[in-house]
Amino acid sequence: MIARDRNPYLPYPVRIEEIITETGDHSLKTFKLVFLDPADEARFAFLPGQFAEISVAGKGEIPIGIASSPTEKGYLLFTVQKMGVVTSHLHSMRPGDRLGLRGPLGNWYPWERMEGRNVVIIGGGCAFSTLRSSIVYMTDPSRRPKFKRLTAVYGARCLSLLLYSDRLDEWKGEKSGIDMHVTVDAMQESEPRTPRWQCHVGFVPAVVKEKIKDPTDAIVILCGPPAMLKFTLPVLKEAGFADGQIYLSLENRMKCGIGMCGRCNVGGKLVCKDGPVFSLAELGELPRET
Amino acid sequence: MRTRYYERDAFPPAVAELRRAYRVFVPVRRGDFHAFAEWDDSVRPDFDYRKTRVPPKGLVFPQSERLLVFSTDERDPEHDILREAPKDFPPQAVVGIRPYDAMAFRVLEVNFDTPEVRDPWWLRRREATTLIGLARADEDATMFRTENYAGPFDERGLDVIVYDLGRGYLAKALGEKGEAALAAMGGDEPAADALREVEERIARAATPELPAGRLRAQPAAPELPTGRLRAQPVVPLFEAEFWDEVAAPCLNCGVCTFLCPTCWCFDIQDEVRKQEGDRIRNWDSCMFPLYTLHASGHNPRGKKTQRVRNRFMHKLKYYLDKYDRGVMCVGCGRCVEACPVNIDIREVAARMNGFGEQVERHDR
Known part of the structure; x- marks a missing residue:
């Protein structure tokens, strides 16, 4: 702040x-x-x-x-x-x-709630940036003991659009402290780089359905394009995640970033100041205008 | 508490005394309308005015303001580093401001002076401003009362209230700023119970015994119907069917927001001339699609209905819920007057306020 x-x-x-x-x-x-x-x-x-x-x-x-x-x-x-x-x-x-x-x-992912719990990270496309920050933060040797199981699903349209390739290699390693699932919508014929690790082919919701099954004592943080959210949220709910366990990061057009210029509101909440992170439970009480 | 009395002709010269210590802004006639202007030798104040077309909001929150400056010349060691635009905030007095426009600053302040961040330009300019209000029962047919405007004698937003008694003016200081301003204005000590008499007459104004005049409006402006809004759940109100009908005639001209004393939305833009740059804040309007347009092309309020709804929901519901200090409206009626298609906040408030009731009536 x-x-x-x-x-x-x-x-x-x-x-x-x-x-x-x-x-x-x-x-x-x-x-x-x-x-x-x-x-x-x-x-x-x-x-x-x-x-x-x-x-x-x-x-x-x-x-x-x-x-x-x-x-x-x-x-x-x-x-x-x-x-x-x-x-x-x-x-x-x-x-x-x-x-x-x-x-x-803005605010941040619910770090106090996440400590001592299992954390699921779901991201798609270029929205993975604050999730990169979160994964580096949680897997840092000084902080890793504060969290239980860490699982991530990250998807992009194709291999060449995956961000942070150096870090992906590290997170896919055995001692990374996180169970990392990477997926691409489709495997192109002429990929410029071939990963050393196994990569899923399919959309993020399908991988979430396969890999994220246990809502017990877990918090989910997710950030991605609207289509990813639209199809991933029902999968999480079906797996038994409650709205209060799921946190999303929103975006809107902003100017001031400090809650004064007015344009980024969703109902009475300002994405820049009250967000960008909201729980699905909080969003349920707001008008749908994103 | 200092009180002063001025004969009608003695009032403008007393106000002129303020010019020694303040920049003084007064109502002046501009064509068919009135506007606040700095009192220099080229303007003549008109304290008999009723309402300015544009509110005096801009004296604290300018329509366009340079915030930061920078150089893009790479030979300048400080190039591309933004710094505060140098400016000072001399004491200013707004004389003849009406109580609704003064209350608007109280409505606005929660946006610019918050527990977390404070807008430095708003704060300094607001602190430098003394509001000397003109109280006279001359509300027009577009005006109404809200929690933030109790009528033409509402002194809550003022530093000095000046009662127009016809033959003269009776001024009462409200707090330190007002004491200082009245001291600078000079004037006569009023008769011993002059103030009590005026205040009693205003209190009696609701009863028929006082004839209509400067201390009693005839008829008094009605209340904006908002009493049930606090209890209305936000999502059903947002999804109410009447919004399309409310918005149908809207032309997106934005005049309602431009003339509103309580609208605060702004935009920030950079401008560069040669290699000297400014970062500028301009009033903006939630009625314009560009206001919310994402770089991607997505627009959460791309449709007219969405924008009209957001304006009224912000004024009458979101603000009320968030700050618990009434609705974001002081009843000046400028939007009612200026709207080219007659969208009327009083009618919209009635629909919002009665939203749940309507459903019940249909059920019976």
Whole structure:
């Protein structure tokens, strides 16, 4: 959260340290950002699930989920899809260029509730970023004992669109501390890379149905495109997960990110300030307008 | 508590005294309408006005405001680093503001001054502002009362209330800011029980014994029907069938939001001239599709009905539920007056308020 006495519109200056092109179609890049003033890093204390407004001077701001974990020190990661004015410009920038960063903003996945429980992580497409943050956070040796069984299902349309390939190799390893299931909608004939590990072929809901069967003492956090949510939620409910056990991360158009400009509301809740993370039980009490 | 009396002709000169210590904003005639303008030698205040077309909201929350500045010149060591636009916040007095417009600032403040974050520009400008209100029973037919507007003598949002008595004005300070402003205005000590007499007459205004006039509206503006809204469950109200009918004539012109003293939505845009950039905040409107359009093309409120519904639900339900300080409306009637297709918040409030009842009546 931003300190109350700080001007919440004033970004911290940051430098692009590294740019990683994540996907074969170049539509997704991960930006590794470093604070110009190292003291700002402590002011930016966050938990996985939160987001920040990335500021490109002269172009504007965009709300992007934080992809790195608080356990990764010295830098922040943001995975950005090339889509509008600001993101397109961002994709043309180079290491060394300066950006602004406002945050951390919004709430986070329910870490207090997740401690001591089984955690299921379900993600699809480019929405996997805050879930990457969560998995790195939970599998960090200092924090892994706080959680029981960790299971993840992550899907993309094809192999070349999977994010974080270096981390996937690690999470698929035997000592990763997480049971990781990766799936692609279809296997292309000319995949640029062949994973060393087994990859499912099929949609996320089908893999969830096969692998996520035990709702006992479990919390599910999920983030993905609307179609994935639409077909995955019934599968979870059928498996016996209650609405209060399922947490989703929403997105909406935002400007201020601090609950003032008004546009990101769903009913009386603001996605930027009351969210982006809501339990399915909370969403059930809100008007359907996403 | 300081009170002062001014003969009718002595009031404008007393207000002019404020210009020594404040930027003074007063109602002035602009064509067919009135507007608040800074009192310099080119304007003439008109304290007999009834309502400005655009509310004085912008004196604290400007329609367009530079927030941050930056340079994009890479030779500048500070290039691409945003910093606060230098500005000062001199004391300003809004003289002749009506009680509904003053109450609007109280409605707005919960959005800009929150337990978690505070908008620095709103706070500093609001702190620098003294509201000197004009109290006269001249509500027009578009006006109404809400929890946030108890009528033309509602002093809750004011620092000074000035009663228009016809032959003169009686001013009463309400708090420290008001004391300071009245001290600066000078004026005469009123007769010993002048204030008590005025307040008693206002209290009696509901009874027929007082003739209609500056202290008694005839007829008094009605209450906005919102009494049952608090208990209405939000989802059925949201899904009510009447929204399509309410929204059908709407042209998406946005005038209801532009003229509303309690609307606070804004947009933030960057502008660069040569290599000097500004980050600017502009009023925005929930009536426009672009307001919620995602970069992906998805729009959660792409349809007109969704936007009209959100506006009324925000004003009359979400705000009420969230802050527990009444509805987000001060009854000024500007939206009623200006809407080109006669969408009337009083009718919409009645439909929302009566929503459950209607169902019951049909059942019988």
